[in-house]
Amino acid sequence: MSDGRMIFEREREDLAKIVKLIFTRKNTNVAGGNFSFLATDETGKDFIIMTPTMMSEAYLGDLSAAQILVVNPDNREIVSGVGSLTREINMHQAVYRTNSKIRAVLHAHAPNAMFWATTGLTMPNLTEATQKVGSMPVMKFAPNCSEELAVITSTYIRENQLPVPHMLLLDSHGVLINATGKTGMEAIHKALSILDTVEWNAEIAYKQAIFQALGITDKFHSKGEDIASLDDLKQNIAIYNHTEIGAGGD
Template sequence: MSDGRMLFERERQDMADIVRLIFTRKLTNVAGGNFSFLAEKDGKKYIIMTPTMMSEAYLGNLTAAQILVVDLETREIVCGVGSLTREINMHQAVYKTNEEIKAVLHAHAPNAMFWATSGLPMPNLTEATQKVGPVPVMRFAPNCSEELAEITSTYIRENDLPVPHMLLLDSHGVLINATGDDGLMAIHKALSILDTVEWNAEIAYKQTLFQALGIMDSYHSKGEDIANIMDLKAKEAIYNRAKIAAGGD
């Protein structure tokens, strides 16, 4: 507390607003989800992070005071009312893989969860999601475990993934890692990706169904036929590499 204000008050209020929006838009469920971004003060880095039980106990209705300020290195709660989620394992591991990553968002968006439970990479077909690139599914590990943190961070590091990117956590949800001029900008970018990829997830499902019904012969993206169901079964990354979107609307 300084001059009557909470530590990182503006950032924590913004995060509380994001949590409420994500829950209202049904981009996560009462089974969980957790979001974080980096902030810096006096040369020291902190994680601004949602508390455990944010969905099940509070239905996404959090105050700024319930958003935690966590020491990036020690995982100590510096400020905030609530307990630290065990998913801090994954968040901390991801931040250490690439200094460009300034926000980590894990959610249970329903259409993306369909692909996460299928064991198949999600075809990335819409113009709005093109910069995310391929959307692979990770090897299964229990939620909140150190093993899951190791699987995701190792995959990011070994594949030298550009930022932003999105990963499917087998039977568990989605993981979006984003960057920006600061952590606040990065978490807003992650929110944008969550929303647009959720639309893409439904579109990819329907294009897959249309192929199975014989209505379409292949996945169609930005004026081109780019792959088909056999490529999906082979777990190929399906997205239009030839045409990159110029920007938003």
């Protein structure tokens, strides 16, 4: 930049802080995770602001703004940033191409949500804070970073015309949260909020399932209603409260 500042400096500082926060909250681990959002330059061109490969294993989530990458989506060239591009760019770019409203993609290894991702069952969505996310199904398995995984996730989003925001569970791998906003920075903050609140929901859903198995309760309960049973869970029916989302909060 002519004024001596990094390109997209504010955006990169923000993402570095988000990475540290996600690690502090233990919503991902040293096995990985990668986060990105779109930022627009003065000409109107979008660039991908993205975490580098090895952000978890090598740097333990403690990144500087200079380590956050600015990527040209046309050719995957790193325009600015110290580090290498993760192969998970396959999935991020595929997701962005499904819907122009998606401005942020967050993939993490949140432990309670990963429990549901290993069961093959759609996670029951029971809390008011997560109601807007709707169904949280498990995708067909494909190896991490593979083009196959990118195709599976993007095809599911496109064919089901998923509203934004939404969240998918990656079989034995983690969570994928896609969010919208007036800017990419706003969208990544919404994705962060979903990651945090879904972790609470994942534990609550597990405990409600245990209570039913023990005979303490009969149904999954959400917002004053009994909405489903263990049989619905076993049949992999999407369990969430379909009533209108309240006006309060976000």
